[in-house]
Amino acid sequence: MMTNPNGIVTQGQFSFLPPLTDVQITAQIKYALGKGWALSVEYTDDPHPRNTYWEMFGAPMFDLKDPAGILMEINNCRKTFPNHYIRVMAFSSVRGVESPTMSYIVNRPKNEPGFGLVRQETDGRNIRYTIHSYATDKPEGERY
Amino acid sequence: MSTPVDKIDIQALLNESHINEVLDKLDQDLVGLVPVKQRIREIAAYLLITKARLQLGIEAAKPSLHMCFTGNPGTGKTTVALKMADILHRLGYIRQNQIVSVTRDDLVGQYIGHTAPKTKEVIKKAMGGVLFIDEAYYLYKPENERDYGQESIEILLQTMENHRDDLVVILAGYQDRMGTFFKSNPGMSSRIAHHIDFPDYDENELLEITKLMVSSMHYNLDKSAFGAMKDYIQKRKQQPHFANARSIRNALDRARLRQANRLFNDAITHKKDTTAEDLSSITEADIRASRVFEGGLDAKKS
Numbered sequence: 001m002m003t004n005p006n007g008i009v010t011q012g013q014f015s016f017l018p019p020l021t022d023v024q025i026t027a028q029i030k031y032a033l034g035k036g037w038a039l040s041v042e043y044t045d046d047p048h049p050r051n052t053y054w055e056m057f058g059a060p061m062f063d064l065k066d067p068a069g070i071l072m073e074i075n076n077c078r079k080t081f082p083n084h085y086i087r088v089m090a091f092s093s094v095r096g097v098e099s100p101t102m103s104y105i106v107n108r109p110k111n112e113p114g115f116g117l118v119r120q121e122t123d124g125r126n127i128r129y130t131i132h133s134y135a136t137d138k139p140e141g142e143r144y
Numbered sequence: 145m146s147t148p149v150d151k152i153d154i155q156a157l158l159n160e161s162h163i164n165e166v167l168d169k170l171d172q173d174l175v176g177l178v179p180v181k182q183r184i185r186e187i188a189a190y191l192l193i194t195k196a197r198l199q200l201g202i203e204a205a206k207p208s209l210h211m212c213f214t215g216n217p218g219t220g221k222t223t224v225a226l227k228m229a230d231i232l233h234r235l236g237y238i239r240q241n242q243i244v245s246v247t248r249d250d251l252v253g254q255y256i257g258h259t260a261p262k263t264k265e266v267i268k269k270a271m272g273g274v275l276f277i278d279e280a281y282y283l284y285k286p287e288n289e290r291d292y293g294q295e296s297i298e299i300l301l302q303t304m305e306n307h308r309d310d311l312v313v314i315l316a317g318y319q320d321r322m323g324t325f326f327k328s329n330p331g332m333s334s335r336i337a338h339h340i341d342f343p344d345y346d347e348n349e350l351l352e353i354t355k356l357m358v359s360s361m362h363y364n365l366d367k368s369a370f371g372a373m374k375d376y377i378q379k380r381k382q383q384p385h386f387a388n389a390r391s392i393r394n395a396l397d398r399a400r401l402r403q404a405n406r407l408f409n410d411a412i413t414h415k416k417d418t419t420a421e422d423l424s425s426i427t428e429a430d431i432r433a434s435r436v437f438e439g440g441l442d443a444k445k446s
Contacts, residue, residue: 063269065273066239066273068271068272068307069268070268072271072307
């Protein structure tokens, strides 16, 4: 990816920054908990931008007051899926919002091959474009 | 620390944490329990000194804070645990002034693979504060070797060791049963730094507790009612299932019930006005009507 100098997937918050340290993650979690949002940990090995629903690592954590519990869960997930994308989401249950309010990647594979652009020629010399992740050529679980 | 210091003002540290207020309040609010108060003062002093040592860089590791409260029902274990959370929070040993109170049901699952997530869920909720496990001896059932309690204990042990900075565990239960519990789980016993035993209240202390409870409920007991209460306590202590302060609370609740009934009947039959004083006074008759004076539950049955 020529336009992405770091050669990493950039989705969610803080994705153009260097990877967050545990202290920084804790600070972000604290902010979310202060707002009364429920946090959850999710993972995937298919980072396509339209892949909205990642796998949940355990149920979302409601009624937590301290970031330590969530950080523990993040570290558990890192231990289980060291070479997957892992993100932390914060969900706001405020009426009218009722959707994720934060989402940031806390773990990524060592090697990210990136995406290719597939051009399909259709009627009348029109071209349809598709983004294709090189990693997804391999079956699930063997991608990274 | 940015600047090296070799002196530290303990007084300033003490004032800053407002720890004395909590300890004084503990003295005022809780009747009796002299050995418990003594131990808590010691622990608070120890924590304060450790904090000073940490600030001067003498000590690197935080002290182990897990505790075990043993004593008969109604001796104030939960109340003291709440105060303990307050003390730990003021001294900065826990981040949240919260106490998550659980029993076996909250920790142990019903089928294989159910226990670990359940226990972890509770631990996550308690992180940063105090986890209070009431009737902790129920976790271990020696008569059933396939009991899932053991799994829960192992997870707890692991967390108590690895997340010492994040979580303080307080176990509570009756002394003899906790003794067997620790005998079969030596790892648990060695990880708990402070064992505190709660003694039973004597009759005078129970009467003192009665006074406190009555005034906190905004009721009055006259002299004869207090006499009746004294007799009640003497008789109740001889009967089974006596639960110290909890029995007193229950007795007062039932006396309030009878008082309400009496006022209600008076108002209907005599058509007389009820004054504010009537509403807030419990008389001797309200207390004497208790079945404790007829020999308790067992006498009723026969």
